[in-house]
Amino acid sequence: MGLAHFRTCYRPAVTEALRARASIAAGRPVDIASLAVFRMLFGLVMAGSALRVLTAGWIGPMYEEPRWFFSYPGFAWVKPWPAPGMYVHYGVLLVLALAVAAGWHYRVALGLFLVGFLYSQLVDVTNYLNHHYLVVLLAGLLIVLPAHAAWSLDARAGRVDRRETVPAWMVWLLRFQIGVVYVFAGLAKLKADWLLHGQPLNLWLAARTETPIVGGLFGDPRTALAMSWAGFLFDTTIALWLSWGRTRLVAFGALVGFHGATGYLFNIGLFPVIMTTGALIFFPPDWPRRLLRRAAVRVEGAAEPPGRAARIAIGIYVVLQIGLPLRHVVYPGALLWNEDGMRFAWHVLIREKHGSVTYVAKFANGKQLEIPPGRWLTWRQEREMSGQPDLILQLARAIDRDLAARGFRDYTLHAITQVSLNGRRPAPLIDPTVDLRTLGDVGARDWVLPAPTEDPPVVEY
Amino acid sequence: MLRRYLVASVVAFAACGEGGASDGNDGARIDAPDDGVNRTQLLTHLGSDIFLPMYTDFEASAATLSTKVAAYCTALEGGAVGATHDEAKAAWRAAIDDWQAIDAVLLGPAAMDGKILRDRAYAWPLVSPCGLNRDTASRWADPSTYDVTTQPVNERSLAGLEFLLFTTETAHGCPIVPPGWDALGSNLPAARCQHAAALAADVATTAQTLATAWRPTGGDFAGQLGRAGQSGSMFPTEQAALNAISDGFFFADRMIKDMKLAQPAGIVDNACATVQEPCLREVEHLEADHGTFAIRINLAALKTVFMGGEELGFDDLLRAAGSNDLADRMIANLDAAIAAAAAIDDSFVSALSSDYTDVVAAHGALRAITDDLKTQFLTVLALEIPDDVATDND
Numbered sequence: 067m068g069l070a071h072f073r074t075c076y077r078p079a080v081t082e083a084l085r086a087r088a089s090i091a092a093g094r095p096v097d098i099a100s101l102a103v104f105r106m107l108f109g110l111v112m113a114g115s116a117l118r119v120l121t122a123g124w125i126g127p128m129y130e131e132p133r134w135f136f137s138y139p140g141f142a143w144v145k146p147w148p149a150p151g152m153y154v155h156y157g158v159l160l161v162l163a164l165a166v167a168a169g170w171h172y173r174v175a176l177g178l179f180l181v182g183f184l185y186s187q188l189v190d191v192t193n194y195l196n197h198h199y200l201v202v203l204l205a206g207l208l209i210v211l212p213a214h215a216a217w218s219l220d221a222r223a224g225r226v227d228r229r230e231t232v233p234a235w236m237v238w239l240l241r242f243q244i245g246v247v248y249v250f251a252g253l254a255k256l257k258a259d260w261l262l263h264g265q266p267l268n269l270w271l272a273a274r275t276e277t278p279i280v281g282g283l284f285g286d287p288r289t290a291l292a293m294s295w296a297g298f299l300f301d302t303t304i305a306l307w308l309s310w311g312r313t314r315l316v317a318f319g320a321l322v323g324f325h326g327a328t329g330y331l332f333n334i335g336l337f338p339v340i341m342t343t344g345a346l347i348f349f350p351p352d353w354p355r356r357l358l359r360r361a362a363v364r365v366e367g368a369a370e371p372p373g374r375a376a377r378i379a380i381g382i383y384v385v386l387q388i389g390l391p392l393r394h395v396v397y398p399g400a401l402l403w404n405e406d407g408m409r410f411a412w413h414v415l416i417r418e419k420h421g422s423v424t425y426v427a428k429f430a431n432g433k434q435l436e437i438p439p440g441r442w443l444t445w446r447q448e449r450e451m452s453g454q455p456d457l458i459l460q461l462a463r464a465i466d467r468d469l470a471a472r473g474f475r476d477y478t479l480h481a482i483t484q485v486s487l488n489g490r491r492p493a494p495l496i497d498p499t500v501d502l503r504t505l506g507d508v509g510a511r512d513w514v515l516p517a518p519t520e521d522p523p524v525v526e527y
Numbered sequence: 528m529l530r531r532y533l534v535a536s537v538v539a540f541a542a543c544g545e546g547g548a549s550d551g552n553d554g555a556r557i558d559a560p561d562d563g564v565n566r567t568q569l570l571t572h573l574g575s576d577i578f579l580p581m582y583t584d585f586e587a588s589a590a591t592l593s594t595k596v597a598a599y600c601t602a603l604e605g606g607a608v609g610a611t612h613d614e615a616k617a618a619w620r621a622a623i624d625d626w627q628a629i630d631a632v633l634l635g636p637a638a639m640d641g642k643i644l645r646d647r648a649y650a651w652p653l654v655s656p657c658g659l660n661r662d663t664a665s666r667w668a669d670p671s672t673y674d675v676t677t678q679p680v681n682e683r684s685l686a687g688l689e690f691l692l693f694t695t696e697t698a699h700g701c702p703i704v705p706p707g708w709d710a711l712g713s714n715l716p717a718a719r720c721q722h723a724a725a726l727a728a729d730v731a732t733t734a735q736t737l738a739t740a741w742r743p744t745g746g747d748f749a750g751q752l753g754r755a756g757q758s759g760s761m762f763p764t765e766q767a768a769l770n771a772i773s774d775g776f777f778f779a780d781r782m783i784k785d786m787k788l789a790q791p792a793g794i795v796d797n798a799c800a801t802v803q804e805p806c807l808r809e810v811e812h813l814e815a816d817h818g819t820f821a822i823r824i825n826l827a828a829l830k831t832v833f834m835g836g837e838e839l840g841f842d843d844l845l846r847a848a849g850s851n852d853l854a855d856r857m858i859a860n861l862d863a864a865i866a867a868a869a870a871i872d873d874s875f876v877s878a879l880s881s882d883y884t885d886v887v888a889a890h891g892a893l894r895a896i897t898d899d900l901k902t903q904f905l906t907v908l909a910l911e912i913p914d915d916v917a918t919d920n921d
Contacts, residue, residue, distance in 0.1 A: 196921045266906075272848065273766050273909035276566070276756050334921045414921050418909065422901040424894070433803045436795045440781050449912045452901070472800075486902035491852070525848040525907065527564075 092238065093371030095231035097352035097363055098216045102169075104240060105213035107343040108204060109167025112179065115201075115336050116160035125152045127446055128193055134442045134464060136191035136457050139507070144188040152186075159183060166208075169218020171225070173209060180205040191457060192450035196247075196414045197337040203243060203387075204344070211236050230363040233370040237351055239380065243387070244344045245305035250391040250412035252301030257402065257416070258521075261298060264290035265488040265522040266418035272525040274331060285527030300324055308348035321345050332415060398510070402487060403495070403517030405454045421452030421485035421495060425465055425502075430476035437465050453485050455496060455514045462502035479503050488522040564847040566765040569839040571753030573772065574741075577832055578634060579749045582738040585625040585648075589734035592618040593727040596692070600720040612692075615723075619692055620817060622730070623649070623685050627821045630782075631828035632775035635748045636740040646680035647733040651811055652786065653681040659690050659722070661705035666725070667718035668707040675729045683726055691723035693814035766909070773841070774913035776829065776900055783825050784893035787811050787818065791879055792886045805879035818875030822889070823868045829896075830861045841908075850907045857899050864892035 119125065129146040137144065146152055159182050165175035183205065187198050214220045215229035259265045268290035275281045283289045300320070307317035325338030346353070352362055372380060394407025401407060402417045425437040439448045442461060451457040458481055466479050478501040484492035493515070496502075500513040595611070595618035602611040626649050629637065637645040646653065659682055666673040675683060697715060699708050711718050739745035754760040755768035762768040789795040790809040799806035811818045834840040845854035867889035872878035878886055905912065 269906060269909045274764075276765050332920070337921050418906045420902045420905040420912075422898045429802070435793075435802050436789065438781070438785050438789075438795060440785065441796065445777075445912045484898045484902050486906045489850075489903065489906045492898060492902040523849055523907065525850075527847060 089371040090369055092233065092235035093369030094234045095365050095367045095370065096234045096237060097350075097355065097365055098212075098229050098232045099354040099363075100347060100349060100351040101211060101213045101232055101237060101240075102215075102217040103354045104344075104347055105169065105172075105208060106167045106217070107346070108208060109163045109165070111336060111339055111343060112163035112183075112201065113160050113167065114339075116156045116163055118336070120153065120156050120160070125150075125156065127444060128152075129189060132190065132444050132447055134461075135189055136447070136451065136460055138188055138191060141188045144185060146189045155182060155186065159186070169214035169220045172214035172218060172220050176205060176209045180209060190447070191460075192447045194409055195335075195337075196251075196412055197335070197340055199410055200243075200247060200340060204240075207239060207243060211239070231365050231367060232351075233372070234351075235372050235380070237347060240344075240347045241305075241309070242384065244341070244347060245309075246387050246391070247341070247412050248301050248305045251414045252298055252303070253391075254411070254413040254416050255294070255298040255301065259402070259488050260294050260416060263488075263522050263524060264288075264294045265524075266416070267294050267297075268525055269418050269489050270332065272527055275527055277331070285525075287524045287526050297324075304345075305348075308345060311350075314348065318345060318349075328415075334415065337414070399514065400517035403485075404511065404514045405456070406511065406514075408454075417488060419453040419485065419487050420449065421483060422492070423448075423452050423458055423496075424482045425462060426480045426482055427465075427469055427474065427477045428480065429474070435474075452483070453487075453495070455511065458483065458496060459502060459505060466503050487518070489525070490518050490520060490522050493518045564839060564843045566769070566844075567753065567755075569835065569844070570755055570765060570768050572835055572839050573832065574749035574752035576838070577836055578752075579741045581625070581629050581828075582734075582741045585622065585629060586731075586734045586738035588618070588622040588625045589648075589727075589731040592622040592688075593724070593731040594618075596688075596720065596724045596727040600717070600724050603717045603720050616692055616815070619685070619688055620815065620820075623689070623812070623815075623817065624820065624824055626685060627824040628828035628831075631778055631825040632772065632832040633778060634772055634775050635737075635752075636746065637737055638771075638775065643680075644733060644737055647684060648730060648737070649686055650680040650684040651686040654684075654686040654690060655679075655681040656690055656694070656696075657699065657701035657705075658682040659687050660699040660708065661701060663691070663715075663718050663722040664699075664705045664707035664711055666722050667711060667714065670721070673725065675725045683729055685730055688723055688726050688730065689812060689814050689817075691719045691726065694719075769841075769844070769908070770910050772832065773904075773908070773910045776833070777897075777913045778825070779829055779893060779900065780897040783822060784890060784897055787822055787825075788886060788890040788893065791818075791875070792883065792890065794887065794890055805883070807876065807879070810875060810879070813876065816874050816876050819868070819871050819873050819878065822871070822875075823865070826861065826865045826868055830858075830865065833861065834858065841904075844908060845904070848907050850903070853899065853903050853907060857896065857904065860892065860895040860899065864889065864896055867892040 119128075129152040130149050135145070147155055159179060162175045162179040162182065165171060166179060180202065183198075184202055187193055187202070212226070212229060212232060215226050215232070218226070220226040221228045255261065260267075264287055268287050271284035271290050271293070275285045277284060304317060304321060304324075307313040308321070310317075322342055325342045328334060329338035350356075352365075355362055391411035394401045394411065397404075397406040399406060401413070402419070423439050425439070427435045427437065429435070439451065439461060442464065443451065451461060462479055462481060469477065469479075480498050480500065481496040481502060482498050483495040485495040486492045495515060497513045497515055502513075505513060592615070595615040599608070599611040599615040602608045630645070630649060633642070633645060637648065658679070662673065662678065662682055681687075699705055741748045743750055751760040751762065752768055755762035755765045760768075762771065785795060786809070790797040791806055791811075793799070793801040793804045793806055797806040798808045807813060811821055832840070834842050842854040842858055845851070845857070867885070871885045871889055872882045875886075901912070904910070
């Protein structure tokens with residue numbers, strides 16, 4: 067029997083059988099409990115997040131103090147509310163998040179929360195955080211899932227048909243999303259700085275030698291290297307261990323320890339909380355009932371495989387979620403240096419980067435005018451911009467428009483940059499001879515200079 | 528005192544000249560070994576031996592200033608000014624010199640709460656000649672209605688005192704004539720002196736408040752710095768305390784490099800819209816023409832804090848972290864900037880017209896410092912930029 071014969075006669079049948087089995091498995095009813103708890107925890111964590119922004123004094127520095135904002139392509143029209151509008155905005159987000167947790171007018175509340183949260187992020191690119199992106203994705207997924215069909219005020223009030231089960235694919239989708247974050251956060255660590263030099267962990271730990279009990283170890287670069295490898299292995303494999311029943315409990319314990327430690331040592335806000343609560347979705351769907359010792363529900367019933375439209379939407383979503391983090395592979399240059407493909411890709415805490423940027427307008431008459439970014443940006447914005455070429459270019463365009471509006475003519479605009487990556491000696495990031503006014507949004511970014519080739523330093527106390 | 532910082536910088540610079548940039552200060556300094564720095568010792572030393580004396584010096588010079596201005600006013604009333612005006616001006620120079628050392632690496636109570644205490648001591652660039660003239664007239668007409676503590680900072684501080692003691696301008700400079708201005712007539716010097724006396728007393732009070740906040744017998748901020756990471760300190764960790772100090776270093780960027788040098792010289796945008804041409808409106812200490820001294824003292828103080836004088840400093844932290852080259856480079860750049868500032872004419876106003884290249888050279892030397900401060904210095908020591916509200920990071 068030849069291969070051609072197999073292809074002709076058997077492969078369609080095999081494929082069809084697999085597809086049918088997958089469809090049945092995906093549609094198999096499972097307890098709704100874990101999905102409902104996921105909704106509650108998501109809402110509570112988001113409420114905590116909004117409360118944090120309101121009480122930590124972040125509204126001013128993020129929305130009121132900047133004189134100018136970096137925008138995402140096509141969203142330059144998104145501006146912050148006039149003061150004290152952003153306080154009201156986050157106050158509303160807090161209420162909406164609590165409504166999501168309680169399952170009160172769930173879809174409306176979550177929809178408004180999603181729009182409001184997106185708005186708060188679109189105001190300024192320098193506000194970008196990986197876990198903010200994750201919040202947007204999870205809210206987007208939850209809004210299409212009937213997470214309010216149990217243990218919610220909507221179900222109690224009869225605004226939604228009460229359900230005891232949901233098809234398994236709904237839980238799988240959330241597991242996929244959480245798993246994607248871990249796996250790509252792990253793959254992002256597949257770099258020489260991380261795995262061979264223990265950077266930037268070595269720099270960060272060396273500054274925390276006063277940590278109780280274990281601080282003495284942090285001055286030893288071998289600790290950083292060991293933790294780098296541990297982090298890499300943890301991130302790349304934890305979804306696997308969480309998916310396997312025999313290792314799940316131990317894996318979750320390790321996860322709690324990992325996120326507890328990173329949350330204690332590093333200033334990463336709610337990321338550990340989001341990931342820890344999110345990872346609960348890997349437990350069997352009835353885990354909340356078991357935990358509460360409530361009677362198990364009958365998970366019998368007709369399978370509800372996703373319909374054609376849902377399958378297509380899920381397929382697109384999955385491809386996007388795998389493709390976006392990998393897009394940097396096809397971009398030339400070193401990712402940590404040129405940041406090409408850095409956002410929306412789960413490159414979480416993998417670099418320590420600081421830069422210094424000065425713009426220079428050179429006039430035809432031989433004179434030149436320097437424009438320090440501090441004239442446009444807060445310190446926080448300047449820090450974020452200084453290592454990101456696309457933001458440096460975006461501010462250059464704003465400066466160009468400003469100079470032109472003030473009557474300056476016949477000049478070229480340049481960026482004088484110095485950037486230190488993972489403790490290396492500063493090196494120029496942008497070609498200072500390039501007139502930034504001539505650059506477009508597409509095409510090779512040859513105006514970004516190559517990354518330094520030297521190894522990062524190793525700090526030892 | 529000014530002399531202390533100038534002597535320290537001259538000694539360091541001379542040593543640099545003898546030994547080259549890479550090992551310039553080793554001979555003169557008693558540094559920690561390269562294999563470790565006790566951060567508690569470093570913070571204690573900086574708090575008690577470097578910062579606290581700055582505030583006590585300022586407290587003393589501000590008190591002297593208040594006394595000298597009062598004496599000048601008394602002499603004015605008696606019609607025999609003699610040397611009292613010059614003595615008051617000299618006292619102002621001494622006080623501002625002490626303040627410029629503090630301002631160069633602002634830390635502690637003066638850097639908190641929106642820098643309210645800093646602005647009460649010295650609010651530049653916030654100064655309003657019109658407001659000061661208006662206050663002068665209203666206070667002269669009815670002293671009981673004037674309360675300096677309710678005035679905005681641009682009508683107080685050493686900046687306001689500079690105007691009142693040094694200006695020779697008799698025009699009020701306001702869009703409309705301030706009430707009582709025309710009635711001042713020949714009493715204008717006396718009225719300005721009386722007003723200056725009120726401001727000087729206010730500055731002396733602020734200086735006393737700040738020094739008390741640093742003293743072990745008062746707020747013990749110096750002690751809090753040394754006890755960082757322990758109970759009773761406002762700094763939860765030693766790293767947070769180091770970060771608070773390093774925040775102060777960035778004064779060199781936006782204030783010295785940009786505002787004190789680049790704006791008056793037209794290197795960056797300025798109020799006169801000049802490009803590579805002077806703009807006197809942007810000059811610090813225009814009335815006293817003391818701007819060059821301010822820059823020199825700023826840089827000397829920056830170096831003193833960075834190197835911990837002759838003991839533990841941030842350079843030792845860098846060396847302990849294995850970044851000898853960065854420590855050497857930053858010290859060499861500081862020395863170069865100090866030398867560049869020393870080359871500027873004592874009169875900054877004159878320097879802008881006749882000594883322009885030296886001003887530009889000093890600006891370039893400052894950039895070499897701030898480039899390292901903003902980049903490798905932060906990454907190697909895992910420090911944050913100033914005014915960072917510690918938002919999340921991932």
